[in-house]
Amino acid sequence: MSGITVYQDKCTGCALCEKACPFDAITMVDKKPVIDLDKCSLCSSCVEACRKFGAIEIIRTTTQTPDIEKYKGVWVLALQRKGVVQSVTYELLGKARELADKLKVSVSCVLLGHNIKDKAQDLIYRGADKVYVVDDPKLEHLLEEPYARIVSNLIRKHRPEIVLCPATSIGRSVISRVAVQLRVGLTADCTGLDVNTDERYLLQTRPAFGGSIMATILSKHHRPQLATVRHKVMKEAAVDPNRKGEIEVVEFDKSFFISRTKVLKVVDEVTSTVNIAEANVIVSGGRAMGGAANFKLLEDLAKVLNGAVGASRAAVDEGWIPYSHQVGQTGKTVCPKLYIACGISGQIQHLVGMQSSDTIIAINRDPSAPIFKVANYGIVGDVFEIVPLLTKRFQEIL
Amino acid sequence: MNIIVCIKQVPDTSEVRIDPSTNNLVRDGVKSIINPFDMYAIEEGLRLKEKFGGKVMVLSMGPPQAEAALREAVSLGCDEAVLVSDRAFAGSDTLATSYTLSKAIEKIKDYDMIICGKQAIDGDTAQVGPGIAATLDIPQINYVRKIEEIKDGAITAERATEEGYEVVQSSLPCLLTVVKEINNPRLPSLKGKMKAKSVVIQTWNATDIAAEESRIGFKGSPTWVLNIFTPQAKHEGKIFEGEAQQAVDQLVESIKGLVH
Numbered sequence: 001m002s003g004i005t006v007y008q009d010k011c012t013g014c015a016l017c018e019k020a021c022p023f024d025a026i027t028m029v030d031k032k033p034v035i036d037l038d039k040c041s042l043c044s045s046c047v048e049a050c051r052k053f054g055a056i057e058i059i060r061t062t063t064q065t066p067d068i069e070k071y072k073g074v075w076v077l078a079l080q081r082k083g084v085v086q087s088v089t090y091e092l093l094g095k096a097r098e099l100a101d102k103l104k105v106s107v108s109c110v111l112l113g114h115n116i117k118d119k120a121q122d123l124i125y126r127g128a129d130k131v132y133v134v135d136d137p138k139l140e141h142l143l144e145e146p147y148a149r150i151v152s153n154l155i156r157k158h159r160p161e162i163v164l165c166p167a168t169s170i171g172r173s174v175i176s177r178v179a180v181q182l183r184v185g186l187t188a189d190c191t192g193l194d195v196n197t198d199e200r201y202l203l204q205t206r207p208a209f210g211g212s213i214m215a216t217i218l219s220k221h222h223r224p225q226l227a228t229v230r231h232k233v234m235k236e237a238a239v240d241p242n243r244k245g246e247i248e249v250v251e252f253d254k255s256f257f258i259s260r261t262k263v264l265k266v267v268d269e270v271t272s273t274v275n276i277a278e279a280n281v282i283v284s285g286g287r288a289m290g291g292a293a294n295f296k297l298l299e300d301l302a303k304v305l306n307g308a309v310g311a312s313r314a315a316v317d318e319g320w321i322p323y324s325h326q327v328g329q330t331g332k333t334v335c336p337k338l339y340i341a342c343g344i345s346g347q348i349q350h351l352v353g354m355q356s357s358d359t360i361i362a363i364n365r366d367p368s369a370p371i372f373k374v375a376n377y378g379i380v381g382d383v384f385e386i387v388p389l390l391t392k393r394f395q396e397i398l
Numbered sequence: 399m400n401i402i403v404c405i406k407q408v409p410d411t412s413e414v415r416i417d418p419s420t421n422n423l424v425r426d427g428v429k430s431i432i433n434p435f436d437m438y439a440i441e442e443g444l445r446l447k448e449k450f451g452g453k454v455m456v457l458s459m460g461p462p463q464a465e466a467a468l469r470e471a472v473s474l475g476c477d478e479a480v481l482v483s484d485r486a487f488a489g490s491d492t493l494a495t496s497y498t499l500s501k502a503i504e505k506i507k508d509y510d511m512i513i514c515g516k517q518a519i520d521g522d523t524a525q526v527g528p529g530i531a532a533t534l535d536i537p538q539i540n541y542v543r544k545i546e547e548i549k550d551g552a553i554t555a556e557r558a559t560e561e562g563y564e565v566v567q568s569s570l571p572c573l574l575t576v577v578k579e580i581n582n583p584r585l586p587s588l589k590g591k592m593k594a595k596s597v598v599i600q601t602w603n604a605t606d607i608a609a610e611e612s613r614i615g616f617k618g619s620p621t622w623v624l625n626i627f628t629p630q631a632k633h634e635g636k637i638f639e640g641e642a643q644q645a646v647d648q649l650v651e652s653i654k655g656l657v658h
Contacts, residue, residue, distance in 0.1 A: 022626045
């Protein structure tokens with residue numbers, strides 16, 4: 001029977017497990033741990049804490065992919081939009097190359113679309129050893145059903161051990177379908193990926209509970225291991241025009257392209273502000289901005305610095321600024337050259353969206369605000385006083 | 399039109415705090431709420447019912463106390479509620495959850511549309527909605543921000559993308575996941591509150607939904623959590639304190655090489 005077991009005879013009543021439990025699921029009753037299974041997420045923190053005594057064990061009787069050792073290689077799902085490969089693909093290629101080198105295997109890409117054959121070479125320059133291209137007018141738009149069907153088929157045939165997919169709106173829905181079709185594990189929005197080279201499994205780190213904690217997720221017994229990664233989380237792979245690789249155009253019969261959904265129209269909305277995901281400078285505001293009107297101060301500063309305005313979830317939830325400006329776990333991930341956080345306390349949900357920025361400046365009244373922990377520079381003070389002074393000073397020197 | 403809305407009861411993550419002395423998640427006193435994104439799914443289901451007739455069935459998987467979330471959904475106007483609950487579901491990842499909810503939906507059988515919130519705020523995976531569609535092998539439209547039209551067994555809707563939106567058409571039955579922009583959820587009515595008190599929440603266990611043992615809970619979950627930690631601060635920066643003008647001057651002096 002799988003589950004968590006406490007061996008009373010081995011337990012010394014030291015209560016280390018109670019302290020280690022991040023979910024508050026363990027209570028000591030008569031010097032023995034009692035586990036509240038509704039709170040327990042079987043995260044193994046207590047097992048780790050009790051390693052010396054071995055009084056807690058988590059048993060996982062799970063199914064396993066047959067011939068698991070035959071799964072080799074790291075794949076990247078290359079997503080295109082309007083015939084252009086999305087740059088997040090190149091970021092995943094950088095990570096895929098690193099993982100593949102550790103595992104001593106090759107990197108392959110799957111590129112689906114219409115009139116995209118000529119894009120395959122770019123993927124090789126960026127680190128792919130092989131590119132599977134499926135080119136068909138029915139793949140012009142990203143549709144879940146044909147995309148998932150084809151990707152699942154290629155995976156079954158070639159058996160990669162790891163598949164990375166961009167965490168874009170369409171990437172997530174395609175790969176979720178693939179995971180169900182193959183009955184394998186999928187981990188969303190990984191911010192860290194590494195491999196255990198002995199047992200060849202992927203260590204997938206991602207934020208949970210709105211970013212207040214990080215969790216490392218395994219899918220030890222199933223292949224391939226699927227993971228999605230957001231734009232701007234990994235470093236883009238460099239171009240090496242001397243790299244060589246193989247391009248294979250794969251044909252599928254008509255039944256693979258059947259779709260019960262169709263795209264009637266694609267509309268790009270041009271916003272008046274700079275897209276924060278692409279901006280070099282971002283001036284962001286949080287709860288302490290106090291109201292929509294005060295974001296004008298941030299706009300002024302952003303204008304001087306030729307940047308964009310961002311916001312924390314708190315400010316967006318208050319309705320002070322549209323969701324498209326939100327930075328963080330449930331908003332956008334950004335990595336500008338300069339990020340100025342104004343009146344943002346720095347909950348982890350926000351930090352995961354901006355902590356890879358080159359330089360971070362924090363302005364906050366509370367010197368113990370967590371934002372100062374990730375900031376390269378900070379000013380302890382009132383945003384309403386500091387921001388206008390900053391704008392003025394930059395105006396003088398720029 | 400019969401609609402199934404899938405909801406999840408979650409801890410209000412905006413209230414979850416880290417205890418600085420133990421680095422643990424403090425969940426005591428944190429309210430359980432209907433996942434905020436699911437409120438838009440409920441509202442959209444109710445609006446479709448008001449327009450086309452039929453009923454809205456609300457479905458959740460969770461511990462017995464998730465019944466409260468279902469009662470709240472009924473107070474908003476949902477007609478019936480089903481809770482799928484069993485110890486055997488413990489340890490479910492998104493694959494096992496998608497399977498379990500799909501089995502419950504197969505038991506409900508009669509539906510034209512399934513609506514889910516785009517993601518739950520505790521896990522933020524956005525995988526269960528598409529996972530249900532894949533398990534049931536029905537089409538899906540994700541991140542729906544507006545339903546344009548439903549007629550002749552097809553739905554036309556706008557799905558939000560990173561760059562704007564796409565107008566997508568799908569045959570019915572299909573699954574939608576919805577985003578915040580789609581509507582403004584209503585408040586419960588007095589009549590609804592009365593009904594929520596008296597409504598019988600159907601509770602189904604693993605046997606009731608004919609779930610295969612190897613596909614639920616732990617056993618059916620390829621992924622699991624190896625460990626959990628609090629993110630560490632990367633570096634300590636230079637903090638300017640004291641008089642505002644002086645601090646600003648010092649800061650600008652330090653970073654002026656970065657801006658141009």
